[in-house]
Amino acid sequence: MKNNITGKVPRYFEPYVNDCFHNCYAAVLQYMGLNPDIILADYLSFMYDQANDNIGVNYLYRLNTSVEFSEEELNTSLEFVYLPATVNFSSDLRDLNGIKCKNKVNINMYVEDDPNVAYSRLKELIDNGKPVITAVDLYYMRYHRAYMKEHGIHCVVITGYDEENNCFELFDKFRLSSSDFDGTLPMDEVNQGRVSDNPLPWGEMNKRPIRNLWMEICVDEAFSIDDDKLINVLKESYTRMAGKRNILGYKCGLDMLEAFEKDLMLKKEDKLDLTNIDWTRVYWYRAYLNISFKNIARNRKRFMVFVKEIDRLLPEDMVTEVCNCLEESSKHWEISANIALKMGIKKSLDLTDELVKHLSEIRRQESRVVERFEGYLSNLV
Amino acid sequence: MQKHEIEQKVCEAVSRLGQYNNDNVELDSDLRDSYGVDSIVLVELLVEIEEVFGITFDSSSLTYETFSTVRSIADYVYNKLNTDCVGIN
DSSP: OOOEEEGOOOOOOOOTTTTTTHHHHHHHHHTTTHHHHHTOOBBBOOEETTTTTTOOOOOSSOOSSOOOHHHHSSSSBSSEEEEEOETTTTOOOOOOTTOOOOSSOOOEEOOOOOOHHHHHHHHHHHHHOOOOOEEGGGGOOSSTTTTOOOEEEEEEEEEETTTTTTTTEEEEEGGTOOOOOOEEHHHHHHHHHHOOOOOSSSSOOOOOOOOEEEEEEOOTTOOOHHHHHHHHHHHHHHHHHTOEETTTEESHHHHHHHHHHHHHHHHHTTTOOOOOOOOHHHIIIIIIIIIHHHHHHHHHHHHHHHHHTTGGOOOHHHHHHHHHHHHHHHHHHHHHHHHHHHHHHHOOOHHHHHHHHHHHHHHHHHHHHHHHHHHHHHHHH | OOOHHHHHHHHHHHHHOOSSSSTOOOOOOOHHHOOOOOHHHHHHHHHHHHHHTOOOOGGGGGGTTTTTHHHHHHHHHHHHHHHHHHHHH
């Protein structure tokens, strides 16, 4: 048997997309006639966990050893999306139309340790005209430079299967990780990627098994986007940036960014010796901060795109100023990412002042955004 | 130092650190598209160039927008070396 919907699914990519998962969600949302720039618009925020040195936007970036998340963890970012807790497909009792929350787009995350069950569901979805967003280990993806070299969880969209030739039709357009594939791959290889234990590079015992993780996007006929919900994205962003709401138990916003800057300066004053093979500390600058700052830079760009999408609801001068501030902020987050990387490469904290200078400029730009939101929202009441 | 010497040294660094097509590095080819110089490799490249020429890149310049080709890096280094010389004189 074979079937495919390959020609119908948009090959989405935007450089401001959150991650490879969202890049696949966006392709399927477009296929469903929904606008990913609205549906996947996450709130503007900044989080900092001082105890563990983790940062993030609407959740903290940290090492995960599982692909399963709780409902609370999954629902901190998006106004228009509901993600139930990850469940085992075989034991899930929900209706297969998958809609738990009628006024939001539902993204159901399934794991399934029986590859035959996972494959049967994949076929069923494609036969019903639904592309399958699935996680894989890049180690088994022959089109990627990580093939047979490095493990890492990644997300692709499968649009067809061909049992005569034992292959899947799929695409991976997440160019931020050098992915640009659109074609067929042997089923055996993709399936290996789907069931991989996905060992992590630090320590032989650490792994993040993929467990055939896949996502199904469902939306009720009653779902709609109204102006109140659109404005609520601004309201919630203002609330978080102004430090008026805790997320997952953590305070957010500009004050936390300032606290983060101060702690960076303290680290410098502590004269941490990065050359003394302090691998954890070097890793923190070179990889963790570099990647996290880039993620935040993309969030600022994404939020700017969202503001432009809803510009008919906002004063023109506010749209212009907010977008300029976000553009500038995003640029400084990018530069900060490269400074952190440089500090890690050189194993030197000498650039801390430069880094903090850019973070302070970010805080100045984003304070202006918060002020504009505050003024606008106060006039709505 | 002559401009062409700087360009040659930058080409050599790109040739060492680039991820593909490293045999014939051209001055005006896009570093990302032509040689696989992603954002991480770009910073590694700039750190190496700092060491080779004894200069420091301004932190605000650490972006693709500023350095997308060998020529853009070589021009920066050339100007930096000359500016520093003028400063000393």
